[in-house]
Amino acid sequence: MIVADKKPIEEIIDYVKDHQSILVLGCNECVTVCEAGGKKEVGLLASALRMHFLQQGREVNIGERTLERQCDHEYLEEIRNNVDNYEAVVSLACGVGVQFTAEKYQNLPVYPGVNTLFMGANEMRGVWSERCQGCGQCLLAHSGGICPVSRCAKRILNGPCGGSTAGKCEISKELPCGWQLIIDRLKALGRMDDYEKISPIKNWSTERAGGPRKVVREDLKL
């Protein structure tokens, strides 16, 4: 899922300080699971904003709404009839949702309420870590199911660098060396022969380096 983290309240207050009516718009998908932008976080932010403006002696209308997704036209259409009641939207969706909402409602300022971080997994309650960088050319078949692009700090493709010590990466003693994980996994699978194979130079044009990407599925288009 896409993992996001809440923005500091003072940053959000600074975005919306000049508005008289604000819609706090949540998303029921990834940001709900990582507890950054679901219905509950919408309630918390709306409550915090109300208390802030009350103390300033201002009666600002703060609305709350959480959509099933903010990255789909059909769900964003649900607010079309009442979005005009607001001067601005604080979207607690990931960056995709914020942008899609802004594209859909051109005359309305849309502010981000979270910092979108990465595609990751929920390791344990309250801990999420990166697992995929969306490089557009998946290598997991050859690396024992552990990604050298997202798990190695240098994104190198043919074994660990000289900074790998006792299974940890040189950038942090807390961070496992991605290549150590791959080697351990290949050993466990009895596939160390795969480790000996040299990966060809990766085509990075399928990654972000090739500019904004798009998937078009002719079989699905209407």
Added chain:
Amino acid sequence: MRLPYQSSIKIIRIPCTGKVDALHIMRSFEKGADGVYLVGCREGDCHFNQGNFRAKARVEHLQKLLDKLGIGGQRLQMYNLSSSDGPMFARYAEEMHQRILEAGPSPVRLALQKVKKRQSAKEQAVGAVL
């Protein structure tokens, strides 16, 4: 024991402090509460193992948020005691009461009172015109 504690304190019974959501606490302050405190079981004694630790983490997180909002994190506290410890319950109630006396009324409550006054003045003005 019939131990006295301040009548300004309203008790809301819950099965476990782990049930208290951050939103419940925020809504209390939004409605004008001067302070909120959770009284959970002693650490390590939770019937649900983690309930009072979860409550503690939420309280610590919200204290920072309340500080940032200018309401004051000290208005929110977490206490732990054994369910049969009446004297301690009364002592914590007194401690919290003193804490709130020192902090004064919640700025949100004062703001809400001002809004109400403005609204009733408006209503009276409309009534006078009619």
